[in-house]
Amino acid sequence: MSSAQTGTSAAHAHHPAQAHHFDSLEQQQEASTLGMWVFLANEVMFFGGLLMAYLVYRTWHPDAFAAGSAHLDIPLGAINTAVLIFSSLTMALAVHAAQTSWRRGQIVFILLTIALGTTFLVIKGFEYADKFTHHLVPGPHFEWPDEKLRAPVQMFYSLYFALTGLHALHMVVGIGIMLWLLWMARRGRFSAQYYSPVEVSGLYWHFVDIVWIFLFPLLYLIGAHVRHV
Secondary structure (H helix, E strand, O other), X not given: OOHHHHHHHHHHOOOXXXXXXXXXXXXXXXXXXXXXXXXXXXXXXXXXXXXXHHHHHHXXXXXXXXXXXXXXXXXXXXXXXXXXXXXXXXXXXXXXHHHOOOHHHHHHHHHHHHHHHHHHHXXXXXXXHHHHHOOOOOOOOOOOOOHHHHHHHHHHXXXXXXXXXXXXXXXXXXXXXXXXXXXXXXXXXOOOOOOHHHHHHHHHHHHHHHHHHHHHHHHHOOOHHHHOO
């Protein structure tokens, strides 16, 4: 084989993870990152609609929303907030491990991220169970002692379940993605040359965490003054 042919073959050689329609891994990574940012922008609008509805109804019925919020468990909500903040740290460390070809670090930090995400869902499950026990789930069995506030408080809980339920669904999807990353990491698929799936998945995970950081004060803390009356 001539030197010219060898040079041509080297020029066309690419990483096994590189899709055929990209000129390089760098271009593929940029496209993946852009695609995730576009997706997250769509998710912002998705949550934004519910948040806008929440803010409007909260403005119309501040006392009812504060009373409804007073029955939420602030300690559990705060624990879940800390859990997700730590999960963002482990996710960032997983990305760094992939960027530095540290296979063991990838596996450990992805496992920790999965464990923290699962912890969040378990705690949220206990919170939901408490709402069913006290008949605070919107519907025909919803109960509230003050009949005048019953309808707007039920609206608060409707938005509470819509927002936290949608967030929990995103967390479930995120854990599914982490399980796929774990499988790939165990097979040694990520390295300093190819870590785009871990980085892009990290963007999604951080987004889900940030959404909760907004939900916690909006839903849990507005009734704090009612608790002390």
